[in-house]
Amino acid sequence: MPDARHIPEAVKRAVRQHCKFGCAICGSPIWDYDHIDDFAEGGTHDPDNLILLCPNHHGEKTRGMLDRELVRSFRATPTNAKNEMSGVRTILRASDQSALILGETILTSRIAETGYFTGIWVNGHILLGYQIEDGRLLLDMTLTTRDGNVVFEVCGGEARVSTGVWDVNWVGNTLSVRSTDHQIDTLLTFGHKAIRVYKGLFVDRQGCGVEVLSEHRVALLCNMRPMSWFDGAHLDGGSVSFALLERNLEIEPPKGVVYLRGC
Numbered sequence: 001m002p003d004a005r006h007i008p009e010a011v012k013r014a015v016r017q018h019c020k021f022g023c024a025i026c027g028s029p030i031w032d033y034d035h036i037d038d039f040a041e042g043g044t045h046d047p048d049n050l051i052l053l054c055p056n057h058h059g060e061k062t063r064g065m066l067d068r069e070l071v072r073s074f075r076a077t078p079t080n081a082k083n084e085m086s087g088v089r090t091i092l093r094a095s096d097q098s099a100l101i102l103g104e105t106i107l108t109s110r111i112a113e114t115g116y117f118t119g120i121w122v123n124g125h126i127l128l129g130y131q132i133e134d135g136r137l138l139l140d141m142t143l144t145t146r147d148g149n150v151v152f153e154v155c156g157g158e159a160r161v162s163t164g165v166w167d168v169n170w171v172g173n174t175l176s177v178r179s180t181d182h183q184i185d186t187l188l189t190f191g192h193k194a195i196r197v198y199k200g201l202f203v204d205r206q207g208c209g210v211e212v213l214s215e216h217r218v219a220l221l222c223n224m225r226p227m228s229w230f231d232g233a234h235l236d237g238g239s240v241s242f243a244l245l246e247r248n249l250e251i252e253p254p255k256g257v258v259y260l261r262g263c
């Protein structure tokens, strides 16, 4: 028998889509589902009675510090509905969690020596990498659509999602972004030792960058055309794993690149 306390998945999705993938109050892209009228007191799983709240605002409401009618007013006009990108949430990573895995391709570096580690560099822009500050890793990550529009972004550890996509969901530490019911565009896990991207695009407006395909292959793209493929490689030791550089740009490639490709 289904557990009556369990919110049906279709209802959860409707609430995510209504609240635009973040806390209705502050926009944080890490959330809990909250019954505005408590389930234990007879509140229902009706989407109108459900809201996304970050753990902080959820805690305030549970303690009775947040007025219920005020919460309801944020349900009517969620903060993220006014913006193209959600509010931010800082994602902390320890210094031994620097491995980046794209499909089956593992990227590692001696980050403690260099203070930074770039996984993907495209025409002067870092689309995936780490800086180190006070022994902690600050992640930089830009996952995009095929047009180069951002769907999920982390800048200096601060994560935001696009409010313009069809659905964003977390299951445990796994984030998925969908453009339709049947199309997962982005799938990644924030694991204990590594961030692993199972599917996703890291491209600039010219379609130059990296695609992680669902069959675990990694393609380097120029104008969205694949130029090179990687299956299960281990790129280790450099300070930059992948660098792509258009020939007509007067930019110096970065130092310490393991794999450099002109296009």
Ligand SMILES: [Zn+2]
Residues within 6 Å of the ligand: 023, 024, 025, 026, 027, 028, 053, 054, 055, 056, 057
């Ligand atoms: Zn919040």
